[in-house]
Amino acid sequence: MVVQIYSSALLGIKAQKVTIEVHCSLGVGYHLVGMADHAVRESTYRIAGALQSVGHKIPGKKFIINMAPADLRKSGAHYDLALAIGILLASNQINACVDLDQCLLLGELALDGTLRPLKGVLPIVLAAKEHGFSAIILPEENAAEAAIVQGVNIYGMHHLSQVMNFIQGNNTGSSEKITAQKDQCQQCRVVRPNNEYDFSMVRGQETVKRALEIAACGGHNVLMLGPPGSGKTLLARCLPSILPPLSYPEALQTTTIYSVMGQDLSHGLIYKRPFRSPHHSISDKALIGGGRYPMPGEISMAHNGVLFLDELPEFTRKTLEALRQPLEEGKVHLSRAQYSVTYPSAVMLVCSMNPSAEGSGDISANYLKKISGPLLDRIDLHVEVPAVSFEKLSETSPSESSAKICQRVLATRQRQMNRFKQQTFTCNAHMSGKEIEAYCTLKKPVLNLLEQAMSQLGLSARAYHRIIKVARTIADMDQSQDIRAEHMAEAVQYRVLDRQLDKGIIRI
Ligand SMILES: Nc1ncnc2c1ncn2[C@@H]1O[C@H](COP(=O)(O)OP(=O)(O)OP(=O)(O)O)[C@@H](O)[C@H]1O
Ligand SMILES: [Mg+2]
Known part of the structure; x- marks a missing residue:
C-alpha cells in the first residue's frame, strides 16, 4: 500500500512542498530515498521510539519511503511527524478520516512522542497557503507564529497521540485550532513601536x-x-x-x-x-x-x-x-x-x-x-x-x-x-543614473554651483551622484519641485571625507 503525506523543505526564506510517499509491502527492509541528509535518516530511531510510546511500532515489513522532489535536499528533523504518520497509515495501524491532501505535517519527535518545535515556520506556512493547503499540524510552540498567516487552519499539538487522534477523527477537543490573530491581519496596519532612544x-x-x-x-x-x-x-x-x-x-x-x-x-x-x-x-x-x-x-x-x-x-x-x-x-x-x-x-x-x-x-x-x-x-x-x-x-x-x-x-x-x-524602490537613495537624470534636472546656476564646489573642494567623481541624490532629498523636505542652490549647497557640506581624502589628511 502507498500513502502520500505532505511536509515542507526550507531553503533560505523560500519553502517548498515535499511529498512523502510511503510504500509498505511484504518483506523486510527500510529504505529512505530522496536526497535526505543525516538528520532525516536518523529519524527512523526517533520514530521507532515515539511509536512505541503510543503502543505502535514500525512493523517487520518492507518500507520504501520516497521524499519528492528527489533533487531537492531535505535536511532537519521536522519531517519526523510526517514520516511517522505515513508509516502508521501505510501499515494500516491507523486510518485517516481527514483529508490529508489538504494538510501539511511538521515537527520533530522526541522518543516519548512529544513534538518538538522547528525553525522557519512563518515562510513554511506562507508557502503552504500559496500551494493551497488548508490545514497545518505542527508543534504547539510554533502555533502562534504560524497563526500570523491568515486563511490557513493551524493545529498546534504537543504529542504524537494527539495528532493520531485528530487524523482518525477521534477529536477529543484536546487539539486546538488556532485562527489568525485578528490584529495581525490588517494589511495596512501601521504600528508605532516604542523606542528606547529618542x-x-x-x-x-x-x-x-x-x-x-x-x-x-x-x-x-x-x-x-x-x-x-x-x-x-x-x-x-x-x-x-x-x-x-x-x-x-x-x-x-x-x-x-x-x-x-x-x-x-x-x-x-x-x-x-x-x-x-x-x-x-x-x-x-x-x-x-x-x-x-x-x-x-x-x-x-x-x-x-x-x-x-x-x-x-x-x-x-x-x-x-x-x-x-x-x-x-x-x-x-x-x-x-x-x-x-x-x-x-x-x-x-x-x-x-x-x-x-x-x-x-x-x-x-x-x-x-x-x-x-x-x-x-x-x-x-x-x-x-x-x-x-x-x-x-x-x-x-x-x-x-x-x-x-x-x-x-x-x-x-x-x-x-x-x-x-x-x-x-521608494527612496531617493536608491535612484540609479536613469532616475537621477529624470528627477534631478539641475538648472544652470545650480549646476555651476556644483561644478564650482567640486573643483574648489577637490571632490572626487564618486561624490557627484551622491551629492545630487542628497540634494534631491533636501529639496523634497523643502517641498520643492526643483533642486535649488541652497539645497545643493547643503548637500555639498556632507562630503567631509571626500574633501580630505585628496589632501591626505583631515583635522577634527
Ligand atoms: N549631545 C549629547 N546629549 C546628551 N547626552 C550625550 C550627548 N553626547 C554624549 N552624551 C552622553 O555621553 C554618553 C557617551 O556618548 P556615546 O557613547 O554616544 O559617544 P561616542 O561618540 O559613541 O563615543 P566613542 O567614540 O567613545 O564610542 C552617552 O551615553 C550620553 O549619555
Ligand atoms: Mg561609540
Missing part, C-alpha cells in the same frame, strides 16, 4: 540631527566622525525612532528572517525597525550570512532597518569588502555546491569613526585606507560630530522629540513614493 535625549548636535533626518528621509547611508563621548553611538541608536514604521509587507519580510533564525515569534509580527550593531570583531560570515546550511547574517537581520558599524576602521578589510555586493543589491546570495539561497539585506548603513583613537587629532591617509574605496563609495553623507560643550549638555529645555521629526520624515517619504510609483 532624539529628545540628545542635547545640541543640531547639524548631526539634521543630517540624520535627511538620511532617514531619503534612505541614505551615513558616516559620523567625531571624538570619543561626542554622542555618535547615542545618535545612531536614535535613528530608528524617526524612520517610518514598518508596513505590513515589510514586517512580514523582516519577521521571516527572524523565523528562519529560530527566534521566538509568539508575539506575532515584528513591527519594530531592526537596529543591528555588530561588534567590530565580527567575521564576514556572521555579517553577511553563511554556514553549511547558510543562515542569515547581521545584514539580513537588519533588513528594512539600520545596520550600525560602530568604530568602522576596526572592522577587518575582508569583512567590509564582503558588504559591497549585499549593500548594492539589497540581497545576499550564498551558494553551496548543490544549491544557493538568497536573503534580503536592504539596510540603511550607519557608520561611526573616532579619528582620535589614532592618538593624534588627525585622520591620516593610512587610517582612511582601511575603509576607503568601495564602502566609502556607498555612503552618501559624511558628518562631523563635535564634542558638546558643558553649557549645551546641562541645558534643561528638552530637544525636539523623535515623534515630531518622524512626522516630517513620513511626509517626505510620501512625496518620494508618489514619484517612484512605477519603480521597485
Whole structure:
C-alpha cells in the first residue's frame, strides 16, 4: 500500500512542498530515498521510539519511503511527524478520516512522542497557503507564529497521540485550532513601536540631527566622525525612532528572517525597525550570512532597518569588502555546491569613526585606507560630530522629540513614493543614473554651483551622484519641485571625507 503525506523543505526564506510517499509491502527492509541528509535518516530511531510510546511500532515489513522532489535536499528533523504518520497509515495501524491532501505535517519527535518545535515556520506556512493547503499540524510552540498567516487552519499539538487522534477523527477537543490573530491581519496596519532612544535625549548636535533626518528621509547611508563621548553611538541608536514604521509587507519580510533564525515569534509580527550593531570583531560570515546550511547574517537581520558599524576602521578589510555586493543589491546570495539561497539585506548603513583613537587629532591617509574605496563609495553623507560643550549638555529645555521629526520624515517619504510609483524602490537613495537624470534636472546656476564646489573642494567623481541624490532629498523636505542652490549647497557640506581624502589628511 502507498500513502502520500505532505511536509515542507526550507531553503533560505523560500519553502517548498515535499511529498512523502510511503510504500509498505511484504518483506523486510527500510529504505529512505530522496536526497535526505543525516538528520532525516536518523529519524527512523526517533520514530521507532515515539511509536512505541503510543503502543505502535514500525512493523517487520518492507518500507520504501520516497521524499519528492528527489533533487531537492531535505535536511532537519521536522519531517519526523510526517514520516511517522505515513508509516502508521501505510501499515494500516491507523486510518485517516481527514483529508490529508489538504494538510501539511511538521515537527520533530522526541522518543516519548512529544513534538518538538522547528525553525522557519512563518515562510513554511506562507508557502503552504500559496500551494493551497488548508490545514497545518505542527508543534504547539510554533502555533502562534504560524497563526500570523491568515486563511490557513493551524493545529498546534504537543504529542504524537494527539495528532493520531485528530487524523482518525477521534477529536477529543484536546487539539486546538488556532485562527489568525485578528490584529495581525490588517494589511495596512501601521504600528508605532516604542523606542528606547529618542532624539529628545540628545542635547545640541543640531547639524548631526539634521543630517540624520535627511538620511532617514531619503534612505541614505551615513558616516559620523567625531571624538570619543561626542554622542555618535547615542545618535545612531536614535535613528530608528524617526524612520517610518514598518508596513505590513515589510514586517512580514523582516519577521521571516527572524523565523528562519529560530527566534521566538509568539508575539506575532515584528513591527519594530531592526537596529543591528555588530561588534567590530565580527567575521564576514556572521555579517553577511553563511554556514553549511547558510543562515542569515547581521545584514539580513537588519533588513528594512539600520545596520550600525560602530568604530568602522576596526572592522577587518575582508569583512567590509564582503558588504559591497549585499549593500548594492539589497540581497545576499550564498551558494553551496548543490544549491544557493538568497536573503534580503536592504539596510540603511550607519557608520561611526573616532579619528582620535589614532592618538593624534588627525585622520591620516593610512587610517582612511582601511575603509576607503568601495564602502566609502556607498555612503552618501559624511558628518562631523563635535564634542558638546558643558553649557549645551546641562541645558534643561528638552530637544525636539523623535515623534515630531518622524512626522516630517513620513511626509517626505510620501512625496518620494508618489514619484517612484512605477519603480521597485521608494527612496531617493536608491535612484540609479536613469532616475537621477529624470528627477534631478539641475538648472544652470545650480549646476555651476556644483561644478564650482567640486573643483574648489577637490571632490572626487564618486561624490557627484551622491551629492545630487542628497540634494534631491533636501529639496523634497523643502517641498520643492526643483533642486535649488541652497539645497545643493547643503548637500555639498556632507562630503567631509571626500574633501580630505585628496589632501591626505583631515583635522577634527
Ligand atoms: N549631545 C549629547 N546629549 C546628551 N547626552 C550625550 C550627548 N553626547 C554624549 N552624551 C552622553 O555621553 C554618553 C557617551 O556618548 P556615546 O557613547 O554616544 O559617544 P561616542 O561618540 O559613541 O563615543 P566613542 O567614540 O567613545 O564610542 C552617552 O551615553 C550620553 O549619555
Ligand atoms: Mg561609540
